[in-house]
Amino acid sequence: MIDTLEYTNKHELVFLDQTLLPLKEKYVSVKDYKDVIDAIISLKIRGAPLIGIAAAYGVVMGVHCFKSENRKNFEIHFYKIIESFRHSRPTARNLFYALDRMLKVFEENRDKEFEQIEELLLREADAIYDEDAEMCNRIGVNGAELIGEKMNILTHCNTGELATGGIGTALGIIATAKKQGKDLFVYVDETRPLMQGARLTTFELDKLDIEYDLIIDSMAANLMKEAQVDCVIVGADRIASNGDVVNKVGSYSLAVNCAYHKIPFYVAAPGSTIDFEIEFGDEIKIEERDSTEVTRIKGERITDDDVPVMNPAFDLVPANLVTAIITEYKVHYPPYNFGGLKHMFSSYIQALRKDESEVEE
């Protein structure tokens, strides 16, 4: 097991700096919630579910550091923390899901002692973490049903222990199928520009003792042509109600190539990734990141820094190219409507919205 992130009883968040992996396993310890935001923006902490967990602890840290006895200021401080985290990364749904849960706990307990509020928020953050680990296990079991006894699986980006509070989503399925004794070989897309596949997924597969080959992203199609790929499994950063999936840039090209080569394209993600307020994927904001992610690698210049660059972090895979979506509940097939899941989440969100509107009055 990899110790990706831990909130200590010294009120510190200790996490593995994922930008340095796999060459350095360096742990960073921070006390200030703003350092958690910086770590999320700079991708020291990354992976949609893990971002949610880190943000939840970050909120606790922000509350812990509040030193005055003034309740009005305390409330203002709290909302400011929530807002700061909301603006850290705009695409991953799990971040907003976690923040909404923290907000709900705060608003249901706003009249309690500050220390008691902090304790309840910590309990909620722990719950988000624990639930994510449990969701990963269930996604793993549900998804492993789709994996044959002997399979070559291609995956993109990193979706394992480093990206979640548990065994992972797409990579969690691979880990679960391996544990069940299945004979697996994984093709790992390096995942430009930030190389999460080359750096993080290879690191995790080594620990899982699963055989793999690292490839450049544009080679995946070629392997499909040569019948080397039985299925593709990726994670998701946000899923629209109709099943449109936003995930790491490069996912769309894989999905098109899967359709062309008649290979299943699976998406694995917890229910908290589904945004029921958004009907179609094109309503989702895609984060554009700094051009130096493309023009430099590890600080080393590849080309001139003033070269014009397009660098979106994610792309959109339309539902019609997604063979199945695997959540902790079950394997969903098109047409996607997420049945009871939608109802469950909707009532939860409605309750939340009601609370929020009361606050504004």
Place this chain on the structure above:
Amino acid sequence: MIDTLEYTNKHELVFLDQTLLPLKEKYVSVKDYKDVIDAIISLKIRGAPLIGIAAAYGVVMGVHCFKSENRKNFEIHFYKIIESFRHSRPTARNLFYALDRMLKVFEENRDKEFEQIEELLLREADAIYDEDAEMCNRIGVNGAELIGEKMNILTHCNTGELATGGIGTALGIIATAKKQGKDLFVYVDETRPLMQGARLTTFELDKLDIEYDLIIDSMAANLMKEAQVDCVIVGADRIASNGDVVNKVGSYSLAVNCAYHKIPFYVAAPGSTIDFEIEFGDEIKIEERDSTEVTRIKGERITDDDVPVMNPAFDLVPANLVTAIITEYKVHYPPYNFGGLKHMFSSYIQALRKDESEVEE
């Protein structure tokens, strides 16, 4: 104009080290033909047509450095040089085309004085260089007919002045259309692993004063989905008689995405790229290169060096995905048979083979 390569009257090959571009414009000067082979293997000299030109001059250099008067040894030395170049890079057709021409000149003049033979070989190498420049111009004019008044063009790898003896193939078409006053915007695939797009094509487009955006390879599909790409033009390293194209790895994924999005996929290459002895593309040997091209960038480690990697330099685009092939003769459409071109080249190659078999007897 970029001075990519020159054979001087001091019997030196002076060339721009393309591995250092665009950050350093460093010229290297070599006298030994083995240094030319090293430069080809290490990609200091690259691009299928330019490799052919460099090899032709390399043969001249090898002959120039022969110091004995023994004719038998001279002949053995000559064949050894030819063989060494043949093994430098296995895929690019133009290399073999250039070496076959040098061989023919040698065998037609084998009884002449050594100095005279060297002079005739130099004349042939100059001819290969000049003809390549002329072929580029014609490819440019032929291809520009396919380019509308205002177009967004996506290209992969580098196919311009740095890759050829003239204005280039795919990039030569773009340069020609721009000269004709057309309003062009280019999307440049960075082209992992060696970044020829990011390093070389951006460098050339800057000099041509053509607007562009640099993108990671896996984003191309996304731009196609958003109707940002009017056509894709790439070069070729070898083309089979049936029109199957071998080109820089990533070309196949682009071709599949073009088919899916109903966007033309054009290939530009001189006739010397077509291998009439090969019927189908899958007979073409694809060069597998060192894994450190993927695990390191500019010597800097991305991941551990012992990570297993698949790193083919090229991939195969089946003829059915190629909208048109542009040579110096015309725009060829499927089904590809290369008509008179095939006849012309066949008789040339037959004559050559006849000469070679005579030598063996």
